[in-house]
Amino acid sequence: MQTVVCMKWGTRYPALYVNRLWSMIKRHTTRPTRLVCFTDDAEGVDDAVATFPLPEIKIADDIAYTPWRKLSLWQAPLADLSGDVLFLDLDIVITGHLDAMFDFKPGTFCACENWTQMGQGIGNTSVFRWHVGKNTHIFNEFESKGEAIRKKYGIEQVYISDVVDKMVFWPHEWCVSFKHTLVPTWPLNFFRTPPLPEGTKIVAFTGKPDPDEAAIGKWPLSTPWKRIYKYARPTPWIDEHWC
Structure with missing residues (x-):
């Protein structure tokens, strides 16, 4: 079973975005695949999507509902997830087959090379794959030194790119x-x-x-x-x- 994860909080992206993501995933996978949505409001989300509460994380109020919250995904255990899991932001459009994204460099953290920082070794976390249970220091260190990490890096994807054990970029055309x-x-x-x-x-x-x-x-x-x-x-x- 391939697992795709998304996160929904607040009101900017309604349940429609989760449901359309699920529709696109179904059209662009041939293997058994499920979508897991971590959310503070599951109302209106397709019953076929597995929903869980937002994972707990110690985080300052002013960044609690920003991409910094994605760091909560690096804890273990995490809901019922295991192995390589593909994360997709809600504001994406799927236009091609996804199964290859589970086959590419298994066990390794894969991300987009950030389009505004090419050549600088910075990953963009709009689309990334991580292995649940690996690199849990990303979460643990943020919980213990969150304010210092925030001041040093400014953006969560810069922090992840610097401290993850290994990062591989998706093929640029993907x-x-x-x-x-x-x-x-x-x-x-x-x-x-x-x-x-x-x-x-x-x-x-x-x-x-x-x-x-x-x-x-x-x-x-x-x-x-x-x-x-x-x-x-x-x-x-x-x-x-x-x-």
């Missing part, structure tokens, strides 16, 4: 970023639709826009003047896959 990989550079982004390259398995929508927004060409911005250069044309292939 996992791409919508805004950092696919959106054409300015000013071509105003005239060309973001493409979907052959061989892509997962498209990550870090920050904004989310998949439903990118599909219709909406890019919410906190600073209006950034519209001068931050724009993506409506992208029909998102709706073809994010369902």
Whole structure:
């Protein structure tokens, strides 16, 4: 049984995102696969998805519901999980077969090479695979020295990349970023639709826009003047896959 894990907290991503993730996983796996969702609110989540409460972690209130909470996954035991487990953020679109992500470098921590820090040895945790019970020091040390770790690293994926025993990046064509990989550079982004390259398995929508927004060409911005250069044309292939 292959296990995929996601986390849902707060209100930004409703149950719809979990259910669509499950739908995409089923279409893109041939082996028996289950989805486990750690959440503070399981209402509306498909009954076929296994739900568990958010794992306990000692964490400051102001980062309690940020990606730092993902560090809770590095504890053991963890629910009923064992072996290699694939984690997927909710704001991703699956466009290719996933079984190979369980076969790639078994037993090793695998992550995307962070698209804004190429060549710096930093993994992006939108899509990663870890072995439950290995590298539990990532969780234990954060619980004992959380504030110092936060000040030193700033972002949880930088911390993980520095202290994990070994990290291997997914093949670059497997996992791409919508805004950092696919959106054409300015000013071509105003005239060309973001493409979907052959061989892509997962498209990550870090920050904004989310998949439903990118599909219709909406890019919410906190600073209006950034519209001068931050724009993506409506992208029909998102709706073809994010369902």
